[in-house]
Amino acid sequence: MKHTIFYILFLATLSICNAQSELVKIEADTTNIRIGEQFEIKISVGETENVIIPKLSKLNGLEVIDSLKTDTLKNTISKKYILTGFDSGAFYVPKQQIFIKNQVYETDSLLINVATVKIDTTKVKKFPIKxxxxxxxxxxxxxxxxxxxxxxxxxxxxxxxxxxxxxxxxQVKTFVPKLAPYQEALRNLKLLDAKLLWQNNKIKPYYSELTTIVRNYIERELHVPALEQTTNQIIESLFDFSDAKVIETERDTIKKLKRLFEQADLVKFAKAKPLAEDITSDRKIAEYIINNMQPILEEENSEVSYSTPVVIVQKPxxxxxxxxxxxxxxxxxxxxxxxxxxxxxxxxxxxxxxxxxxxxxx
Structure with missing residues (x-):
């Protein structure tokens, strides 16, 4: 009776092992490699539902290079790994646990032989130490x-x-009183005479400064924008002021001013060269205009102060x-x-x- 029970248990265990071996398989494409050579391991499971294949573990002397994707073919799931070894000897891939429907199944173990590469030192070319x-x-x-x-x-x-x-x-700052327009014009005429411009054949600069002195006097004294206006505009403004009794001058004086400006325009733009007598005459006309062209001041504003100081900066x-x-x-x-x-x-x-x-x- 005891032998019968033992025989039955043995057959049951054998059938279970055969069932596991048929359900879970592990195989290698080769079991003999050289150091550093790669080989492939494949785990196959004869079931597709609720299957868990963990990572390879307990690999002594072997290393996993890559883990490929899981393939499903009909009723089988397969998982491939690429391994290698860098030490010579015989190494086992131990049994791996596979979970199928919450039950544990184990694969067989594999023996992998890693051989060294023989080197003939007599044929190796030697190089000197660099x-x-x-x-x-x-x-x-x-x-x-x-x-x-x-x-x-x-x-x-x-x-x-x-x-x-x-x-x-x-910088040295000196204060000088500001001159009246009439005094400033006469002073500038004297300074112009001292330069001797037309005597040195600098007729154009002479007429330019001469008309500037007259224009500046008209602008400051008569409040006509003479520095910005043309000759005709200045003459028209002066005629209007004369007719309105705003300035105290004769029409003949305004005509002389017009001839002076026209002569200066010919010298500056037409390169005319007047004679010495004409230049001297124009100089006298400019002074005559300054002396005879003045504004008519009311009694209340007849006294004008020109004592406003001007700051002149001189470099030491x-x-x-x-x-x-x-x-x-x-x-x-x-x-x-x-x-x-x-x-x-x-x-x-x-x-x-x-x-x-x-x-x-x-």
Whole structure:
């Protein structure tokens, strides 16, 4: 009776193992590889529902290179792995647990033999030991020298700048009273005579300044924008002012002004060259116009004050650095440049020497 029960249990266990072996399989494309050679393992499961294939575990001496996607074909699921080994010897791929419908199934184990590659040292070509290879020079090798050189150059240039530049900060301010238009015009005529422009054949600049003096007088004294208007516009405005009794002048004076402006336009734009008598006559006409063309002032505003001060800025006379200071600065600059050139020369020579030594070692 006991033998019968044992026999039944043995058959049941054998049937279960056969069922597991048929349901879960593991196989390798090869069981003999060389060091570093890759091989493939495939796990097949004869079921497609509720199947879990975990990652390969407990691999001693073997490494998983890649895990491919799971394939489903009819009623079978397969999973492929790519493995390799970097140590020689015999290594087992242990039994792997597969979960099918919450039940555990185990695969068989695999024995993988990893062999070494035989090398015939007598046929291997030998090479001599190479010497130290010099690295190419970079900016960091000369960074400190360049920074020091730039600092010294900036100091020298700053010293030269402040030593040679003229001071523009200190300015002398003087206050002079503002002249009346009539007085200013007469003074400017005298200054124009002192320049002797037309006597030196500078007729165009002479007439330009002469008409500017007259225009400026008309603008300041009669409040006519003579500096901006043309000759005809000025004459029309003066005739209107004369008819309106705003200015005290005769129409003949306005006509003389027109002839003066026309003569100046011919000189400036048509390059006319009047005779000396005509130039002298025009000078007298300009003074005559200034003397005989004045505004009519009311009694209340008859007194006009021209004492408003004008600020005239004059630059002070500052002595330039003497010759000795210039010579000293030039010598200092030359010395700094010489020191920098010597230092750079030594660095370059040292770098070449070290490079030659490295080449000799090689």
């Amino acid at each position: 010497g130290i290879k010099g690295e190419p020079y970079q900016f960091d090798d000369y960074k400190n020298i360049v920074l020091i050189a730039l600092l010294l150059i900036s100091i020298v240039l700053t010293t030269l700048y402040f030593a040679l530049k003229r001071s523009k900060d200190d 006379v500052i002595e330039k650095p003497n010759t000795l200071a210039k010579v000293v600065l030039i010598l200092v600059t030359a010395a700094v440049i010489l020191i920098l050139s010597i230092g750079l020369g030594k660095v370059i020579s040292m770098s070449k020497t070290s490079k030659n030594q490295m080449e000799n070692v090689q």
